[in-house]
Amino acid sequence: xxxxxxxxxxxxxxxxxxxxxxxxxxxxGNEYVYWYRQIHSQGPQYIIHGLKNxxxxxxxxxxxxxxxxxxxxxxxxxxxxxxxxxxxxVRPRSYQTGANNLFFGTGTRLTVIx
Amino acid sequence: xxxxxxxxxxxxxxxxxQVTLRCSSQSGHNTxxxxxxxxxxxxxxxxxxxxxxxxxxxxxxxxxxxxxxxNYSSELNVNALxxxxxxxxxxxxxxxxxxRAFFGQGTRLTVV
Numbered sequence: 386x387x388x389x390x391x392x393x394x395x396x397x398x399x400x401x402x403x404x405x406x407x408x409x410x411x412x413x414g415n416e417y418v419y420w421y422r423q424i425h426s427q428g429p430q431y432i433i434h435g436l437k438n439x440x441x442x443x444x445x446x447x448x449x450x451x452x453x454x455x456x457x458x459x460x461x462x463x464x465x466x467x468x469x470x471x472x473x474x475v476r477p478r479s480y481q482t483g484a485n486n487l488f489f490g491t492g493t494r495l496t497v498i499x
Numbered sequence: 500x501x502x503x504x505x506x507x508x509x510x511x512x513x514x515x516x517q518v519t520l521r522c523s524s525q526s527g528h529n530t531x532x533x534x535x536x537x538x539x540x541x542x543x544x545x546x547x548x549x550x551x552x553x554x555x556x557x558x559x560x561x562x563x564x565x566x567x568x569x570n571y572s573s574e575l576n577v578n579a580l581x582x583x584x585x586x587x588x589x590x591x592x593x594x595x596x597x598x599r600a601f602f603g604q605g606t607r608l609t610v611v
Contacts, residue, residue: 428501428589428602429542472541481597484532485555489541 388412388475394494397467403460405493407473410454417478418449420458421489422469429472429489431482432458463497470494502526503592503603511609512580520575520606524592531573532600533565536587548573549596577608585610 390408397403409418419434433440433447435456440447446459460467472492480486502525512518524531530549534542544557548567562578571592577584587607593600 423542427604428503428591430602431599470541479597482599483530483593483595483597484534484591484600484602485530485547485596486544486557487534487542488544491539491541 388416388488389473389490391471391473391490391493393491394496396496396498397460397463399465399497399499400462403463403467403495403497405458405460405471405473405495406455407458408455409473409475412453412475415477415479416475418447418453418456419474419476419482419487420445420447421472421474421487422467423472423492424466424469429487432471434482436478463495465497465499468495468497501601501603503590503601505588505590505603505606507606508604509607509609511611514580514582514610516580517576517578518580518608520577520588520590520608522573522575522590522592522603524571524573524590525601528592528594528598528601529571530593530596530598530600531567531571532591532593533573533575534589534591534602535559535584536589536605537583538586542587542589545575547596554596580610582610584608 533545547555
């Protein structure tokens with residue numbers, strides 16, 4: 386069952402920041418927010434995850450609101466290679482970054498425009 | 500390149516037939532998960548194998564079955580193929596059930 390809501394598509398100019406929103410108003414206390422992406426003709430790729438604090442890694446930043454009901458994935462300088470479907474997933478922390486029982490939904494199709 | 504390889508890359512089968520898809524996990528990974536991705540949809544979890552035992556299953560009928568071998572490679576078997584089984588089948592491997600998972604590029608199955 387879907388626990389997240391994402392816009393079906395977004396565009397972003399190359400070199401600009403891409404901000405992808407996700408609503409997860411029913412998130413529970415033991416659930417983390419995970420982001421994956423799937424580039425055309427490839428399998429999904431883990432990007433980042435977080436509980437309540439902002440997180441940053443080499444790929445992206447994750448901003449989670451204080452009430453944890455929504456989050457934003459930020460790609461600071463989008464490139465053409467970032468064109469992909471981005472999935473926001475809420476799941477218990479016990480799954481960590483494993484691939485057990487991931488619910489992908491339909492995600493946001495991000496198109497980076499030259 | 501994730502180190503997870505799937506074979507074959509493409510396959511065409513007739514309704515009612517059986518099919519076996521293969522997944523070679525990344526070196527050192529002992530956990531394999533399988534997903535089905537219909538056109539235009541996100542991947543759906545089929546099941547996971549950890550140390551040769553199934554330890555999680557999604558909402559798929561028993562005609563979807565699997566195996567994991569001592570070298571941790573895995574097979575997905577689908578019996579009595581239906582047209583709706585046409586999809587991209589993805590496998591992912593990880594070290595342990597919670598380790599970071601890496602996906603292969605999938606097998607595109609077409610049932611006619």
